[in-house]
Amino acid sequence: MSTILTENGVRKMDEGDPLATYRDQFYLPKDVVYLDGNSLGAAPKAAFDELETAAKTEWADQLIRSWRGADWWVLGEKLGNQLAELIGAGPDQVTVCDTTSINIYKALHAALSLRPDRSVILTEAEGFPTDSYIAEGVQSVRDRTELRLEDLDEDTIEDYLDETVAVVLINHIDYRSASVRNMKAITEKIHAAGAIAVWDLCHSAGIYPVDLEAANADFAAGCTYKYLNGGPGSPAFIYAAKRHHGSFSQPLSGWWGHVEPFAFEPNYTGDTGIRRLLCGTQPILSMRALKASLDMYDTVDMAAVRKKSQSLTSLFIDLVDQECDGLGVTVISPRDADARGSQVSLAHGNGAAIVHALTERGVIGGFREPNVMRFGFAPLYLTHHDVWLSVAHLKEVLETEAWREDRFNAAGKIS
Numbered sequence: 001m002s003t004i005l006t007e008n009g010v011r012k013m014d015e016g017d018p019l020a021t022y023r024d025q026f027y028l029p030k031d032v033v034y035l036d037g038n039s040l041g042a043a044p045k046a047a048f049d050e051l052e053t054a055a056k057t058e059w060a061d062q063l064i065r066s067w068r069g070a071d072w073w074v075l076g077e078k079l080g081n082q083l084a085e086l087i088g089a090g091p092d093q094v095t096v097c098d099t100t101s102i103n104i105y106k107a108l109h110a111a112l113s114l115r116p117d118r119s120v121i122l123t124e125a126e127g128f129p130t131d132s133y134i135a136e137g138v139q140s141v142r143d144r145t146e147l148r149l150e151d152l153d154e155d156t157i158e159d160y161l162d163e164t165v166a167v168v169l170i171n172h173i174d175y176r177s178a179s180v181r182n183m184k185a186i187t188e189k190i191h192a193a194g195a196i197a198v199w200d201l202c203h204s205a206g207i208y209p210v211d212l213e214a215a216n217a218d219f220a221a222g223c224t225y226k227y228l229n230g231g232p233g234s235p236a237f238i239y240a241a242k243r244h245h246g247s248f249s250q251p252l253s254g255w256w257g258h259v260e261p262f263a264f265e266p267n268y269t270g271d272t273g274i275r276r277l278l279c280g281t282q283p284i285l286s287m288r289a290l291k292a293s294l295d296m297y298d299t300v301d302m303a304a305v306r307k308k309s310q311s312l313t314s315l316f317i318d319l320v321d322q323e324c325d326g327l328g329v330t331v332i333s334p335r336d337a338d339a340r341g342s343q344v345s346l347a348h349g350n351g352a353a354i355v356h357a358l359t360e361r362g363v364i365g366g367f368r369e370p371n372v373m374r375f376g377f378a379p380l381y382l383t384h385h386d387v388w389l390s391v392a393h394l395k396e397v398l399e400t401e402a403w404r405e406d407r408f409n410a411a412g413k414i415s
């Protein structure tokens with residue numbers, strides 16, 4: 001970085017922003033710079049109308065007729081097809097349902113069912129914990145299945161692949177550091193070893209132009225309440241490549257996944273398409289809030305999202321270098337914008353207290369143990385000037401050591 005960044009110079013970066021019109025489509029509280037969209041995305045204003053229609057017209061007025069009349073019955077697949085555009089999936093290979101954790105559970109069993117002669121689930125030792133917890137759960141109910149937790153990346157994964165590995169569960173973008181994995185290269189290595197690739201897209205869906213088909217991925221799952229702005233607890237999504245439809249099995253064999261759900265047969269026969277991954281009745285109201293967000297995404301250019309995301313995160317790093325030099329924070333996300341998702345993580349021994357002090361000032365970020373402050377940059381509703389403001393507050397909190405106050409260090413605080 002050669003020239004000094006000024007507030008006016010940063011304001012100029014917002015001129016001509018092709019995504020500028022989206023900010024007004026979100027409800028954003030006054031005097032808040034929201035840098036935690038990687039945990040819970042902001043609310044699209046359209047979600048309020050969508051929820052009202054779903055609750056008042058479809059539920060209250062139309063009652064049970066809405067299962068067909070308002071397409072509630074196939075809402076997951078409809079939303080899945082909208083979402084497919086954002087993750088490079090073809091039609092009818094994505095459905096919205098359940099939680100990411102549950103979808104990973106189904107995907108791991110599905111993968112194991114496709115490799116009956118193999119016994120190993122390989123996943124990351126340092127990934128988001130639910131992934132390895134769920135893998136443990138899968139292992140616990142299957143005889144002779146072994147779980148291996150390793151440090152997986154493009155240049156290490158081959159060390160752990162052998163003819164016993166049935167499935168690899170791996171994150172596309174790391175939740176702690178935001179480093180991006182090469183999905184295509186890693187999937188190729190997994191396939192070369194004869195295993196199935198399950199991708200966790202929680203930190204890339206809606207923020208990074210994912211291309212599952214180009215990567216030849218087998219299964220994928222991810223959240224919709226982070227960058228996809230679907231609202232608290234909005235259902236997750238699951239992808240199964242067409243080539244596996246009709247071939248895999250999964251143990252949550254509820255009636256929604258039956259080939260003829262209304263035949264009410266005593267025995268289970270799975271649907272031959274993506275619905276085999278469904279279990280039971282889905283949260284229609286939550287799905288409708290997500291629909292509002294996906295309708296907005298129908299108009300969004302993901303290349304522009306990626307470009308602005310890189311610009312915002314690069315600016316944040318440059319400003320931290322310029323303003324917070326010598327104040328004890330270290331950038332732990334990749335400095336190469338191409339290797340980074342839409343979050344910048346800073347390490348500081350008192351990170352939790354600093355995040356609380358920032359939150360009180362209206363700059364909302366997140367914290368992850370042991371010392372990681374996470375700042376997520378959602379290009380649809382943030383500006384470069386927001387980045388300026390956030391670093392100005394960070395600098396002040398660090399310089400004045402405002403974070404030392406007791407209320408920021410109380411036990412039991414979470415962020």
Ligand SMILES: *Cc1c(COP(=O)(O)O)cnc(C)c1O
Pocket residue numbers: 099100101102128130131171175200202203223236
């Ligand atoms: C947020 C997140 C999850 C969350 O799973 P839920 O079942 O929705 O609670 C899973 N995996 C990763 C990588 C995440 O970041």
